[in-house]
Amino acid sequence: MKMCIAEKPSVAKEIAHVIGATVRRNGYMEGNGYCVTWTFGHLCSLQEPNEYTEKWKQWNLSVLPMIPSKFRIKLIDDEGIKKQFAIIEELVSKAEMVINCGDAGQEGELIQRWVLTKAKCNVPVKRLWISSLTEEAIREGFDKLMESKDFDTLYAAGSARAIGDWLLGMNATRAYTLKYGNGKNVLSIGRVQTPTLALVVERQKNIENFKPETYWEIRTDYRGGLFSYTRGRFNTKAEAEALLEKIQTQELEILSIERKKAMESPPKLFDLTLLQVECNRKYAFTADNTLKIIQSLYEKKLTTYPRVDTNFLPNDQYAKVPGILKGLKPYENLVQPILTGGKIKKSSKVFNDKKITDHHAIIPTGVFSYDMSPDEKRVYDLVARRFIAAFYPDCEIANTTVMAKIGEEEFKATGKQIIDPAWRVVFGVNTDKQNDENVLPVYEKGEHGPHTPEILEKETQPPKYYTEADLLRAMETAGKQVEDEELRDLMKENGIGRPSTRAGIIETLQKRHYIRKDKKRLLATPTGIELIDTIQNDLLKSAELTGQWEKKLRMIEDGKYEINGFMEELKVMVNEIVHRVKYASAKTITVVPEEEEKKKTTEKKKRTASTATPAPVLICPKCGQGSVVKGKTAWGCTLYRKSCDFLIPLSIHEKKLTQKQIDTLIQKGKTGTINGFKDEAGNSFNGILKLDSNYQLYVERPKN
Structure with a gap:
């Protein structure tokens, strides 16, 4: 009998169907020479400190650091898990071969290897490695089963990650809690969560400490084209006014017109x-x-x-x-x-x-x-x-740069025109060669004439608070601001966390009340800020240094770095962290209870609601029975998930929708023209929100 072990019951069901294991048993399926069973994700974990030695049972600064001579795994203490593991253990003892059908990645490899190790598997093990669960993909995977040993480095990397997180998390959390938690507050420290929190705290401090500076710019309108002064901004209004007075009576002359055609590739496929x-x-x-x-x-x-x-x-x-x-x-x-x-x-x-x-x-x-x-x-x-x-032609655009002078002063105007939208039509861009950005009038070199100059008063702007999207990008590039996509790709190997774990890290920071959400913004709480201020060791909170550790884990996976070397570096790091905390001056970090924070927020909402004008009741246009109300992520019918699926997102094409716009849309089926939508390339456009015959929301661009 060949035994297949998948990571979830749903995946096991798909595999069993394809290979003919159609007889349902208790905890597995059987047939055609196979039995197919499953885990529920992690069935095993590393042992707790007290399971290694009695002296680690109590939280005591003097016994730190805790570094086991050999790490051991255990079955997670849950009745359902114990029951399923007993079934797996029995099937392993009877199998002539095991086929590891876990998720094809580092975490999936670790989950299955730990279970098979705990079940004392000593028969040959093969690996199913597939990228989709279609019947074709599963059949192809079984035709090309791989040797388990081919994935030993993948398992080594997963194991090193788990041990590293244990060493750092257990020791740093106990050390900081004992030193700064006043014996009551657990201060959670993590290899990835702490530098991620540091990113949010640092950004927030930059915003709070930002001092806006006023500056002035001069631009002028010549035949519908806006020209900007090439020397940039003025630090005083008097300087700007002096130039304005100087150029006001002089004509603008066109010096050169440069029109370059360029091609824009389709956006990248998703990771x-x-x-x-x-x-x-x-x-x-x-x-x-x-x-x-x-x-x-x-x-x-x-x-x-x-x-x-x-x-x-x-x-x-x-x-x-x-x-x-x-x-x-x-x-x-x-x-x-x-x-x-x-x-x-x-x-x-x-x-x-x-x-x-x-x-x-x-x-x-x-x-x-x-x-x-x-x-x-x-x-x-x-x-x-x-x-x-990805299979459409590149979009053809024209970038126009016009240089001009007014007396001795130089001005510049730029514009962009979409000549052939090509791949953009896939995302709803009109095929009538819609112009998304400023298209300049036709100028001729040497022409001149009067113009209308003006002074613009502006202020320098602070950096923006992180949204989840921004923070994910920052984690991907270890906190570096990188706009260039090719450079971003090169930096992925130094990112902190893995794609599959970053979302969980952000959720963990919220659950531990280190950060909170304010609409789309992520804000550090006083506890989160105080924790980062207390941590003096850069290794713990530097996204860049943590990214370097992440790179080493990838090198282990690729067979280019020895796990023993990585473990020695980890032990040195943990020793250094504990030593610094032990001999640092003590202070107490106050953890604000989440209930207290929620209470304040609720009271504020009640005060706001008591003075607000009641909103009109919007009858759902699709079912005509429920009403449309605003939720956390969308406006939707009150009968949603019961008998109606009507939903409108809070924002579309990066444009946040207002209550007034939603009111108009529901009552009339469309809005007036709205400014500020953005397409896939980040270009702004105007549009009208409409509901189609199936009550799906879409944006229609007004025809010129």
Whole structure:
């Protein structure tokens, strides 16, 4: 009997169906020479300190650091887990071969190896390595089962990560709690959570300490084109007024016109972080919520494996593209131009074997189902459109730069015009060569004439508070501000955390009351700020240094770094942290109870509500029975999830919608023209919100 072990019952069910194990047993399925069982994620964990020695049972600064000579695993103390493990243990004892069908990644490898180790598995082990749960992918995976030893370095990296987190978390948390927690408050310290918190605290301090400075700029309007003074800003209004007076009576003369055509590639395919960023930006989904949704789509066989950190596909995936595109039924009008336009585009910005790690980018599988929740439809739509756009031609644009002079002073105007939208049509850009940015009038070199100058008074702006999207990006680049996408890719190996764990880190910081959400902003609490101020050891709170540790874990995974060397470095680090805390001067960090914070917020809301004008009742336009109310992430029908699925996101195309706009939309089916929407490339445009015949929200651009 060959025994297969998957990470979840739902995955086991899909595998069992494909390989013919159709007889249901207690805790497994059987048939065709196979039995298929499952874990529930982690069944095992590293032992607690007191399970190694009695002296570590009590929290005592004098016994730190706690460094076991050998780490041991244990079964998690839960009746359901114990019951399932007993079934696994019995199946392992009878198996002639075990097939590890865990999630194909570092965490999945660690989960299954620990379970098989605890079950005393001593028969040959094979590895199923797949990127989607379609029948075709599972069959291909079983045809190409791999040797378990080929993934020993992957397991070593996962093991090193778990041990590193134990060593740092257990020792630093106890040390800081005992020194600064007043014997009551547990101060949680983590290898990834603490530098992430430090990013939020540092940004917040920069904002609070920011002192705005006033400056002045001069621009002038010449025949509908806006020209800016090339020497930039003035520090005093008098300087600006002197120049204004000087140029006011002189004519503007065109010196040169430069019009450059350029091509813009389609946006990159999604990795997990980029998808979480986009969902937060567009729909205000939390990172954790996005991960749950895309995991659900994966388990429904609609998208590929989600916990990935690459935006590329392997070259052998190219042959499967036509089949995937044909399966995207609701997008036939967008897919047909690709399938009927000759050879399908193959770009090195999409297909690159060297950029593939465990898995490729998140894409549709080509299997489609209408069995999706409204939120799943939104996320699926993002993934599908990105994939489709990758095979469209590049967008052709024209960048225009016009240089001019007024007397001896130089001015410049710039404009951008979309000549051929190409891939942009996939995201709803009009095909009538819509101009998204300032398009300048036609000028001729040497022409001159009167102009209308003006002085603009401005202030320097502080940095913005982190949103979840911003923080995910910062974690990806170890806190460095990087706009260039290629450079960002190079920095991924130094990011803090992994794509699959970053959402959980942000959630943990909120649960421990170190950060809180204020609408889309993430704010550090007084406790979080005080904790970071107390930590003097840069190793604990530096995103860059933590990123270097993350890189070493990746090197272990690639077989380029020895786990023993990593463990020795960890022990030195833990010793240094404990030593510094022991001999530092003591103070107490006050943890503000979450209940107290919630009470203050509730009281504030009550005061606001008592003075507010009652809002009109909006009857749901779809069912006509419920009413439309505002929730945390969307406006929706009060009968949502019962008999109606009507929803409107809080923001669309980066434009936050107002109550007044929603009122108009519900009552009239459309709004007036709204400014400030943004397309995939970040360009602003105007639009009208409308509800289609299925009561789905969309943006219509007014025709020129």
